[in-house]
C-alpha cells in the first residue's frame with residue numbers, strides 16, 4: 288500500500304488556517320442534535336455552512352485531548368482550563384453515563400506537545416492526549432488515511448447508469464452490477480436478500496470517509512436527511528467529495544457507500560466527510576464524526592480508514608457508540624503486515640465492532656491485506672465496482688472495500704425482525720462466517736489470523752432473521 292502523502296493538504300491547510308484564524312468556531316446549525324445534558328457543542332462551521340465550499344479546510348489541531356465531563360462543566364470552563372477548543376462531546380447522555388469532551392489543541396512552533404499530566408492537573412481529572420493532525424515532519428506520517436486504491440476507472444461503464452440502473456437504484460430495487468457477480472456469489476448475497484426482504488429498510492449506515500458524490504444518480508433517495516450530513520474537513524454541511532479523477536482519495540467514499548447500498552439497497556447512507564482529497568485527515572475529525580453519527584441515529588458506522596498510531600480518543604468514541612447499540616465496522620489496513628491499523632484493532636475488544644480483512648475471489652488473503660489474530664472476519668475486497676463521482680462507476684481494491692460488505696450485511700440484518708439483540712449481530716457475523724478459506728494453501732501462512740473466515744451473508748440471515 289502506497290502511503291498517501293499529506294503534503295498537498297498540509298500546504299493548503301497552512302494558507303487557510305491563517306485566513307480563517309479570526310473566524311469563531313461553532314456557528315449554529317439549522318438542525319440541532321440531541322445535546323448532552325448541560326453541554327452543547329456544534330462542529331466547527333465556517334461562514335455560510337449550508338453551502339458547499341470546495342477547497343475549504345476547517346481549522347485543524349495537532350493534538351486532541353479526551354476529558355471526562357464533570358457536572359458543572361461548561362464549554363467555556365473546559366476551554367479556559369485546557370487552552371484548547373472543545374470540538375465534540377463523546378456520549379449522548381452525560382447525566383447517566385460518562386461523557387468526554389474532545390478538545391483540539393495546538394502547540395506553538397518548537398514547543399513540546401501538550402502534557403497529559405499538566406492538563407490532568409489543570410482540569411483536576413485524568414486526561415489523555417493523542418496526536419491528531421497529519422505531521423508534516425517525521426517523514427510525512429499520516430495520522431489517518433483511507434485504505435484503498437483505485438485500480439481502474441471504468442469510463443466505459445458510464446452507460447450502465449444511463450438506463451435502468453438509475454431507476455433501479457432510486458427505487459431501491461436490487462440491480463446487481465454484472466462486474467461484481469463473483470464477489471456477491473462468494474458472500475451469497477442473493478440468498479441473503481431473498482431472506483432479508485426489507486433489504487435494509489429503516490437502517491442508517493454512517494460512512495465516515497472522503498465524503499461522497501451526493502449528486503450521483505445512484506444515491507438519489509438513498510441518503511439520510513441532509514440535516515444529518517456534515518463535512519468535518521471543510522467546516523460546512525455538504526460532504527461532497529473533492530479532488531481530481533484518478534488522484535488520491537477522490538471517489539473512495541463514493542465507492543464505499545455504493546458497496547453498502549448494493550448489499551442493503553434500502554438502507555440509508557449518512558455521509559460524513561473527514562478525509563481530504565489526498566485521503567488523509569485528523570483524529571479529532573473522526574472522533575467528532577463518530578459522536579455526530581451516534582447522536583443522529585446511525586445504526587452502523589463504516590470506517591474504511593486507519594492509522595498505525597494508537598488513537599484512544601477514537602476507541603473512547605467507539606465504546607460510547609457501542610453503549611448506544613451502534614455497531615461499527617473497520618478495515619484492517621493495506622500494508623500486508625501482521626498487525627491491524629487503528630481503529631480496526633479496537634474491534635477485538637469491542638463486541639459491537641468488527642475488524643475486516645480482504646480476500647481475493649478465490650478466498651486467498653489479498654496480498655496487500657493486513658492480518659493477525661485480532662482480525663474478526665474477511666470479505667472480498669478486490670475490484671469491487673460501485674458508483675464513482677460524476678455519475679461514473681469504478682472498481683477499487685482494498686480492505687476499504689471489504690469492510691462495507693460487512694456493514695451492508697449488518698444493515699440487511701437490522702432491516703428485519705431478528706432473533707438476536709442488536710449487540711449480538713457482530714458475533715453472529717463471526718459465527719456464520721465460512722472458515723473454509725483456511726483450507727486454501729495460499730492461506731496456510733495465516734492460520735487463525737483471518738478471523739472466523741469469510742462473511743457468509745446467507746448463513747448470517749438464516750441465523751438472525753425471524
Ligand SMILES: [Ca+2]
Pocket residue numbers: 339340341518521523524525526527
Ligand atoms: Ca464541503
Ligand SMILES: [Ca+2]
Pocket residue numbers: 634635636637638639640641642663713
Ligand atoms: Ca469485535
